[in-house]
Amino acid sequence: MQNFHRLLRRQIKKHLPEDFDADLIQDFLDSVNEAYQDFNEDMDKLELTLELSSQELFRVNEELRKNIARKTAEAEQLNTRIESIVNSVQEIIFQTDLNGNWTYLNSAWEEITGYGVEESLGSSFLSHIHPEDRKNSASSVLNILKGNSESNRYTARYITKSGEVKWAEAYLSLDCDTNKAVTGYSGTLNDITDRFEAQQELKKLALVARETDNIVVVTDVKGKISWVNNAFTKLTEYSMEEVLGKTPGSILQGPGTDPEIKKEMREAVLAQKSFSGEVYNYSKSGQGYWLSISISPMLNAKNEIEGFIAIELDITSKKEDEKKLEEARQTLKFALEGNQYGLWDWDVEMNKVSFSDVWKSMLGYKPNEIDDSFTVWESLLHPSDVEMAKSTIENYLKGKVDKYEAEFRMKTKNGPYLWILANGKGLSFMPDGSPKRIIGTHQDITNRKKEERQLEKYAVDLERINSELDKFAYIVSHDLKAPLRAINNLSEWIEEDLVDLMSEENKEQMNLLRGRVKRMENLINGILQYSRAGRSKSEKRLMDSQRVISEIIEDLDIPQNFEMDIDSNFPRVFTEPIALEQIFSNLISNAIKYNDNPNPKIAVKWKDLGPSFEFSVFDNGPGIDPQYHEKVFVIFQTLQSRDTYESTGVGLAIVKKIIEDQNADIRIESELGKGTKFIIRWPKD
């Protein structure tokens, strides 16, 4: 029993009585025990297996945990790496929700737009687009949404935080969830401002090169044409296709092309150097033309020659103009020098002056005796004229006057000074309008100057003589009149004091004495009036001759028996106030005073002769013998004895003097016994 399995022993102990004889069921017990033994064995085996499985499970579990940790680390690493890649790209990477509000932006956003990522998230992408480009941007997004295109690329301007307008290229695609529902957009924005501007610039340059009036030819290193512009085709009549691969010289040069220039150009190209000069070439149809040409090598980034570019300008007309100008200059020079004009030619830009032979000979120099220079001219100027002469030139150079003109004195070789009249005008001009080259003349005006000075002297003398005459007249009036008055007074006193002692004859003599004194005074007054006549200093103005004549007639106290025939509507004339009055009052009062006709008649008439007015004063008095028609206008000439008519003979002299002073004229139509007509012609202006 001792050998039984402990579980069997526990069963026996539990279920069998203590006094039970086990031998009775020995076999049974043995087989149960054997079963127990087998079971125990199996259990042990199972346990072992379990033990082993458990250990395996633990190991696998451990491995799994480690794996997870590694994978997580790996994922994190990847994430950081992606993040850093995303943030290190220069393009903006973005995501928006369906409404176009930013949900993700990388750091390039900050760099490119200046806005912070945090502050921008949530705002609409459209708010950053240039107002003019918003519509286009919105429709691009709509296109994607409608499925018209899956992704879209377009350019738009956007505005940075600092307000700058920049160009961006946007690449846009839809974001979808697993159910293929659209959740938003993502894409990139690329700042292409520099590229865009460079492209624009290039486009512009290309346009300029193509369309400029300058001819542009591009060749390879060997001088074979690789490109020409429109101006080339226009001038040479060759299309680009016709000339590609050929050397310009082989097509364009001809018999008139200067071999020297050809050689120079060839050598420059061979030596890969620049060249510039003027060349005579031919078009396809054989038309010759002048080119101003400038060739430069084109270098690439490595400083190697890639070819040549030639910029050329058609200067044919300029060349022809130059030739014509030179011819004209020669003609002018010939004409001017033939008339003793000295010529000078001043290239202001180059500060080069040239003087013609006559210019020099005028001053007594042979052509080679003085240099052609500005300083020579300056050194020959009269010291007092230097400043004026130079400032006159300055004024012309600065454009203050449109022509150079000066008078100055210049020293001749022999010493004396000549008066020179210098004239000049710009022949060509700088871009700012100031003269580049001035040509002009010198004229010897010494004689004219002398005459001018003489004239000035005459004018001064005349002024002086006039003022002396005024003084003289004044002295005459006072100093000659004073004694006359004394004589007059004294004679009256004598007569008074000797009233009882004087005979009638004596008294008559006294009267005659005083009569002569009175006449003398009238003559003196006449001289004064005459000397003043026509020297009026008052302003000329439009005078109403109608009023002047009416007033004179009123003042003259005309006797009742006179028949007056006075025109009406006398015109207005431009003159000094006093002139008209003196003329008409003298003529009309004469007509009354000398009229001996029993039926005296006076007529004052006028008519319009176009450029002038004609006035006439007629009387039917005794008339004037034609032989005296001139004489009546001479001062102190009277046709009657002064004892018959107390007259000074000054009136008509004054009239004539005034009329001549007004550029008018007066004549007489009269014969003895037929009355007298004074006719005045008065110019309107």
Added chain:
Amino acid sequence: MEKVVTILLVEDDEVDVMNVKRAFKKGNVSNPLFVANNGIEALEMLESKTMGNPKIILLDLNMPKMGGIEFLEVLRKKEEFKNISVFVMTTSNEESDKIDAYNLNVAGYILKPLSMDRFIEAVSILNNYWKLCEFPD
């Protein structure tokens, strides 16, 4: 009693002086009359007060040493004389003389007439005028 004002005649021509005296007599002008032969003499006489304070001056223009216009210029600058009534009596019919004289505040500008009768007439008119005028003492 009627106040009689003193008159100063500034005149270089002896006949003209006689002329005035004679005209005074004929016109019954009895005012005391003093005569100076030119401007300088007249100023001296005025300054020395030998003739009291004349209220009226009859002034010729053309005189030696100091002429009438020159005399007027000096006179008008002196406080005590600037109110004296001055009548110019001259042969000068010059416009400039008339303008100068009136600019110096003369009471009248009379051209010396040739005839005695007209002069006497002129003097009597002046006399009547003086008699009418009140002068300050």
